[in-house]
Amino acid sequence: EAGVAQSPRYKIIEKRQSVAFWCNPISGHATLYWYQQILGQGPKLLIQFQNNGVVDDSQLPKDRFSAERLKGVDSTLKIQPAKLEDSAVYLCASSFSANTEAFFGQGTRLTVV
Amino acid sequence: GNSVTQMEGPVTLSEEAFLTINCTYTATGYPSLFWYVQYPGEGLQLLLKATKADDKGSNKGFEATYRKETTSFHLEKGSVQVSDSAVYFCALSLNNNDMRFGAGTRLTVKP
Numbered sequence: 001e002a003g004v005a006q007s008p009r010y011k012i013i014e015k016r017q018s019v020a021f022w023c024n025p026i027s028g029h030a031t032l033y034w035y036q037q038i039l040g041q042g043p044k045l046l047i048q049f050q051n052n053g054v055v056d057d058s059q060l061p062k063d064r065f066s067a068e069r070l071k072g073v074d075s076t077l078k079i080q081p082a083k084l085e086d087s088a089v090y091l092c093a094s095s096f097s098a099n100t101e102a103f104f105g106q107g108t109r110l111t112v113v
Numbered sequence: 114g115n116s117v118t119q120m121e122g123p124v125t126l127s128e129e130a131f132l133t134i135n136c137t138y139t140a141t142g143y144p145s146l147f148w149y150v151q152y153p154g155e156g157l158q159l160l161l162k163a164t165k166a167d168d169k170g171s172n173k174g175f176e177a178t179y180r181k182e183t184t185s186f187h188l189e190k191g192s193v194q195v196s197d198s199a200v201y202f203c204a205l206s207l208n209n210n211d212m213r214f215g216a217g218t219r220l221t222v223k224p
Contacts, residue, residue, distance in 0.1 A: 033212070040216070042202055042214035043202075091156070101159050106155065
């Protein structure tokens with residue numbers, strides 16, 4: 001069974017530029033999560049989708065971050081404009097349903113300079 | 114709010130030593146509890162879980178028991194190996210809401 005796919009693996013951008021990350025969840029998984037993991041900290045949820053609807057985006061900085069999950073499958077997370085403090089690993093995860101095991105991708109390491 | 118607190122690392126042990134990584138939680142209800150592991154260069158993967166009080170999760174020699182009375186889910190292993198070197202995250206999930214993670218504990222096992 002294929003796992004959660006994310007791209008790119010690494011990205012370096014200058015502050016005030018924009019960037020987008022892509023995630024393809026495990027087939028059949030209705031729930032998709034985007035997490036931000038700053039170095040030395042645990043993952044922090046940014047947004048949770050159930051199919052193509054948003055369940056929780058309370059911790060998403062909506063002035064600069066946006067995410068969508070068209071057709072309830074793939075998802076993209078965008079940052080515009082980026083700030084230095086956005087440097088982190090962005091993790092995508094999916095689960096069959098909420099409250100069941102989440103499977104994580106390898107993440108995208110973003111460095112903002 | 115719902116949260117997880119786990120012991121600060123890093124933890125350094127010799128091979129075959131006993132491991133305990135403490136985890137306590139705060140939740141307005143009865144969460145499911147998880148331990149995730151992140152090996153060097155890899156993504157997070159589920160190590161074990163427990164969904165109700167007194168349940169014991171176990172995998173790869175690791176165990177953790179869901180203790181409602183002490184709101185704890187401590188991770189234990191009787192004899193660690195060098196290959197267990199990784200970062201371990203305690204997490205909870207409640208009522209179909211997001212999974213909340215602790216800060217992680219880095220374990221290094223020396224031969």
